[in-house]
Amino acid sequence: MPAKAFDMIVIGAGPGGYVCAIRGAQLGLNVAVVEREHLGGICLNWGCIPTKALLRSAEVFHLMERAKDFGLKAENIGYDIDAVVKRSRGVAKQLSGGVGHLLKKNKVTVVMGEATLTSPTAVTVKTEKGTEELTAKSVVLATGARARDLPGLEADGKRVWSYKHALQPPHMPKKLLVIGSGAIGIEFASFFNTLGAETTVVEVMDRILPVEDAEISAFAKKQFVKQGMTILEKATVKKLDRAADKVTAHIETGGKTETKEFDTVISAVGIVGNVEGLGLEKVGVKVDRTHVVVDEYCRTGVPGLYAIGDIAGAPWLAHKASHEGVMVAELVAGGHPHAVRPGSIAGCTYCYPQVASVGLTEAKAKEAGYEINVGRFPFIGNGKAIALGEPEGMVKTVFDAKTGELLGAHMVGAEVTELIQGYIVGRTLETTEAELMETVFPHPTLSEMMHEAVLDAYGRAIHF
Template structure:
């Protein structure tokens, strides 16, 4: 093959793209990856990883402020520039790691923006006036923050931020408005409020974190309000206007308008797939509300063209994109991977307190026709949680009463983003309540609550 001819070309080097490229190389394909910006995509550079670095700083600062409760003393202060610098250094380190992985796995990196035109067995990939050919082209171009220009909800790099601008703030706003209460919105609300911002969160529906179980949403709201956040649900932002002093926002709820002043606004109202200006329409690729429509093996319907990750269907999560890419390339290689079960993909929100879930909520399970058994166990009943000084939280399980199948698990509290994988594995193994009850959980650990939440669903809980 020539330098412009490959078996597989992946467009986009985020967690979907680079993982797919590595797996393709492992399977013996000659692989290239096209990236218009930094290797690692939004996740490693402007999303998952740098935000967690910021939130870690907020967590430590919070603990320093409560040192006395642990018998310690501290005089907490912070340097915002250093906090941001640490986050950026971590992102840079990981992006460099992807460069190493590409070289190690003999993946050719093509810098630039890719467009697609009709080809013989798959679309031709054009980058900076040069044509590249492959038997298979995998689109992993990701997504960007949604904006609403007509309402003034468009980032200006100064007063109105998306997640990207919020990751490199030059100041902690005195008054901050966060529009949207999903994972991104609540993570930034948690970060800025920890460092003193008077934070208001606005959500159009009747509860925050609307994708989570209702019990978890309710507990989260109570916790955030206890920490000083103002939360306005069933509220719409009619408009925002900026001037030299800041932002004027008109909020509407129950037919009444309210005008409030803020120093900064963060938009967290969803994402838009990166599908424009690539030639997808001329190829006949079906795009639904900015996201590419694919089948269970990521095929677009256009011969030789596939799509994975945030540019396709939800959930829009990095680990979903990675797994989706592996399924896609293994199917191309003639293997027999199982189609992705979106309901078994865990979701994590790294606010304080943390939130994690997998599978059906209680309401979803009932709506699907299941007769359910529900178990709950509070953090206050766990010795390790009390010893950590983290007695606030809950673990909830949802089972099929007829078969014992674990339909879903939902958590709020310290380190639940690490705990959730236990239930995720249980779902993958099609574990029932019997196996979970018979499993020995180590003491003292937070994981014991996972056991107790199962026991509680069957009226066998021990410690509460």
């Protein structure tokens, strides 16, 4: 059978790949997308979306426990972990089906199977029915990443879990160890801790949420400890002794090793790119520590071959992958898009309290040689936060003292993952403190704290 010819082939249908395919089709390209497992990728099926559904259940449970604070009565409060998981899987299934509908609507050819490059412009796909040959002028790698397994800490699905096991837990943990305090680790720690698991988090760096501003990390840690979590920083899990009903962890802190028993362990120690089996070496693609090396336009250096999303390196975020997908589709279609700017991509962590940030931390701004103005505003000074019963939190801004450029914004507290977008728009529009100060923020809203944090950077805060 002759090879089927396309203008663009996208390998992987996660938030990078399916968005790239749809944008390409909108621009008149004949597009094929190859996916080996689930439309929507990890994000929709096993990541961003189902975890948020779980965390929403935990948030509602937490509010029910606090009913008395709001003048309400809720007695005999409990949860059904199987029903919580069922709802989460239903949400993921609905959205995955929606991706299939969008691809069909945009006339994108979907091929389910495993893809291998036989040349920069030719792809062989192993399907259930056999082998399909596809060719295209441009090929986009969007194969994503998977959880990193450290020797001795590998997930087994029984007592030691990866994120996938944690999304469909075989039992409710009573005593939980979470290894790693990045977004994935801390979200699962927050979920299970809220539902009553005695939770310990081990982080090898000197603070939890290590990519966040140090002040925000410290604030979040204080809240987690208040909620009953044990946080061990500058600590390493050296090995796990596994038994049928428990795991004994050997944890090294400050040169001393202690053993602690848990009934469940979640390993969240980072990710590795899905670069195997694609034939990258054969076509001359450069790979560095499991990630494809690309330029600012996601070009691999091999003509016509691009890589987007998690396989192309940090930041490992779905929204970054989607925007890179759009950018590459526009390049392939002959357009002149702007490169995606990593400094204007926000990170969001949906623990309780939420954490969100964009741009430079205070420390990074100083390291880069900026003279800075820093503003802060606490949730306790905001009427809406108090009315919501969410007075714990902070908004922090970092400005270039010379130009007034907003270098970074960092938040911890209720709904900050929604608020951060205001500062992202500001950075994209190259705003200065003057425009932000002159912007009228509606009252009563949490967003007023964003205004006050700008005012505070210049000694003008009103409500604090």
